[in-house]
Amino acid sequence: MEAVKVLVRELVVLAVLALFLELLLPPGDMRRYVKMVFGLLVIVAVVQALARPWQSLAQDFAALSIEETKAVAGTSFDQGQRMWEKSKEQALINYEDGLCRQIKALAGMHPDVEVLNVEVRLDSEESSTPVRIEEIVLVVSRPPPDVLEVKIGKGAGKEEQTDWAEQLRTTIADFYSLNLEQVTVIKD
Structure with a gap:
């Protein structure tokens, strides 16, 4: 019975507000919009009045299952934590694999x-938010022996010998902003 009294009181207040606002507004399209808004407010008031008995019933059921909800939430949190760790490990594996392919293409x-x-080899510290490269190890096949290049013309007679492994180390270290010591080339 209390719900009916509250509903009637709310409907009367809404009706008085609608009439007062309609008197203040100039004639025109704005009155239609005001009537529509107050119509929606009436619908909301009726739905709230009808939902009040169900709210107390829902609170009773919620009170009965609070402990059960905490247990389910705890296991869900643990499952989420495990899923996050698993996806983080998979992301690191994918990142490492992508780096290997990129380095192989660059060296190629x-x-x-x-x-x-x-x-x-990636930095294994948990605290480092961006994962850093600790070391890159390249295993390459033996190239043909170093050839002495003879220049003709300007600088004729000067021989240069290039160390391909050092060039490769330098290229990769520069590309990834690493120290030269972090890149190792092993000749097969």
Whole structure:
């Protein structure tokens, strides 16, 4: 019975407000919008009045299952934590695999080198938010022996010998902003 009294009181207040606002508004399209808004407010008031008995019933059921909800929430949190750790590990594996392919392609651009294997060691610290590269190890096939290049014309007679492994280390270290000591080239 209390719900009916509250509903009637709310409907009377809404009706008085609608009439008062309609008197203040100039004639025109604005009155239609005001009537529509107050119509929606009446619908909301009726729905709230009808929902009040169900709210207390829902609170009774919720009170009975609070402990059960905490237990379910705890296991769900643990499952979420495990899923997050698993996806983080998978993301690191995918990142490492992508780096290996990228380094293999970069090293493959060197004309004298055939890359057999690439190993990337990432920083294992949990605190480092961006994952950092600790070391890159390249296993390459033996290129033909170093050839002495003889220049003709300007600088004739000067011989240069290039160390392809150092060039490769420098290229990769510069590309990934690493120290030269972090890149190792192993000749197969």
